[in-house]
Amino acid sequence: SVRVLTGITTTGIPHLGNYAGAIRPAVAASRESGVDAFYFLADYHALIKCDDPARIAQSRLSIAATWLACGLDAERATFYRQSDIPETTELNWLLTCVAGKGLLNRAHAYKAAVTANVDAGQDADAGVTMGLYSYPVLMAADILLFNAHRVPVGRDQIQHVEMARDIAQRFNHVFGKGRDYFTLPDAVVDEQVATLPGLDGRKMSKSYDNTIPLFSTAKQLKTAISRIVTDSRLPGEAKDADSSHLFQIYRGFASNESSAEFRQSLLDGMGWGDAKQQLFALLDAELAPGREHYNALLQRPDDLEDILLAGAAKARAIAQPFLAELREAVGLQSFR
Numbered sequence: 001s002v003r004v005l006t007g008i009t010t011t012g013i014p015h016l017g018n019y020a021g022a023i024r025p026a027v028a029a030s031r032e033s034g035v036d037a038f039y040f041l042a043d044y045h046a047l048i049k050c051d052d053p054a055r056i057a058q059s060r061l062s063i064a065a066t067w068l069a070c071g072l073d074a075e076r077a078t079f080y081r082q083s084d085i086p087e088t089t090e091l092n093w094l095l096t097c098v099a100g101k102g103l104l105n106r107a108h109a110y111k112a113a114v115t116a117n118v119d120a121g122q123d124a125d126a127g128v129t130m131g132l133y134s135y136p137v138l139m140a141a142d143i144l145l146f147n148a149h150r151v152p153v154g155r156d157q158i159q160h161v162e163m164a165r166d167i168a169q170r171f172n173h174v175f176g177k178g179r180d181y182f183t184l185p186d187a188v189v190d191e192q193v194a195t196l197p198g199l200d201g202r203k204m205s206k207s208y209d210n211t212i213p214l215f216s217t218a219k220q221l222k223t224a225i226s227r228i229v230t231d232s233r234l235p236g237e238a239k240d241a242d243s244s245h246l247f248q249i250y251r252g253f254a255s256n257e258s259s260a261e262f263r264q265s266l267l268d269g270m271g272w273g274d275a276k277q278q279l280f281a282l283l284d285a286e287l288a289p290g291r292e293h294y295n296a297l298l299q300r301p302d303d304l305e306d307i308l309l310a311g312a313a314k315a316r317a318i319a320q321p322f323l324a325e326l327r328e329a330v331g332l333q334s335f336r
């Protein structure tokens with residue numbers, strides 16, 4: 001069977017970009033026959049970006065409820081919290097010892113922090129923690145612990161999956177002695193929504209504060225959509241559909257046919273107000289059923305806890321024996 005694995009960092013409330021880039025394709029994959037799905041809350045990764053415990057706690061609940069409300073069958077898939085799997089942090093160390101520092105120097109998130117510091121005239125590494133620096137190694141541990149073949153992600157995570165491949169290859173090479181301990185993972189990116197734009201046209205991201213929350217009320221959804229930035233062309237004037245991020249968001253959720261129709265209407269001069277109304281109708285129809293389920297789940301944290309603990313037990317039943325083999329591979333076997 002094919003193993004599919006992905007995670008979401010628990011630092012905020014899920015937005016349309018998380019949904020289109022990761023949750024929707026992952027839930028669809030989990031329903032394919034012959035697929036073994038591993039989906040988790042990346043709550044250790046959250047500590048890298050956030051030192052507000054209340055926010056992390058809220059986000060973990062919200063993201064857990066989101067996966068289930070989006071149709072994940074937790075009996076069929078293995079659904080867990082990263083921090084419930086101690087084998088992840090153990091593997092993280094084994095991988096840290098083969099991961100090249102030069103490789104991590106090239107990670108986008110680290111490089112962006114350095115560039116911002118240098119531009120601001122500060123020390124290059126000001127405010128950079130070892131957590132931020134080693135972030136891709138922890139992510140490699142998530143993926144390699146379960147020997148995932150496929151990792152559905154948005155474009156921003158491709159580099160991390162490639163680093164996981166590099167680190168896996170290195171471990172196989174150094175310790176494998178003819179055996180490939182780790183499967184080399186492939187990122188799976190849906191090109192249509194590889195980078196869903198946010199309200200201002202930049203990548204939709206918690207850090208840019210330009211997101212459309214996935215499960216807000218219909219009214220809040222409408223308000224968020226009304227804030228999508230458009231050009232100043234008036235109704236009746238032809239719009240440049242292909243450069244419009246409103247169109248890109250629409251296209252991320254509509255069939256090819258309705259996308260083509262929507263595009264044509266923009267070229268024919270549909271006003272932005274009408275376009276926003278149509279986008280609202282499209283999104284609301286897709287999200288309304290999950291929204292109710294989501295709100296109901298948030299009222300039942302005990303049930304979410306049970307589901308996640310059961311998922312962790314399933315995950316550890318795989319991770320524990322594998323980690324024992326890996327310990328042996330590096331020379332940490334028992335004396336007996």
Ligand code: TYM
Pocket residue numbers: 005006007008009010017018019020021022042045138139142143151152153154155156157160193194195196197198203204205
């Ligand atoms: P995170 O939490 O930033 O994002 C979760 C997923 O959502 C995707 N995504 C987007 N896709 C399209 N358009 C956007 N605007 C957009 N914004 C976010 C991300 O690409 C991602 O797939 N490091 C990861 C979490 C992680 C992980 C892993 C993922 C930890 N371990 C192992 C896969 C495998 C992260 O911070 O994603």
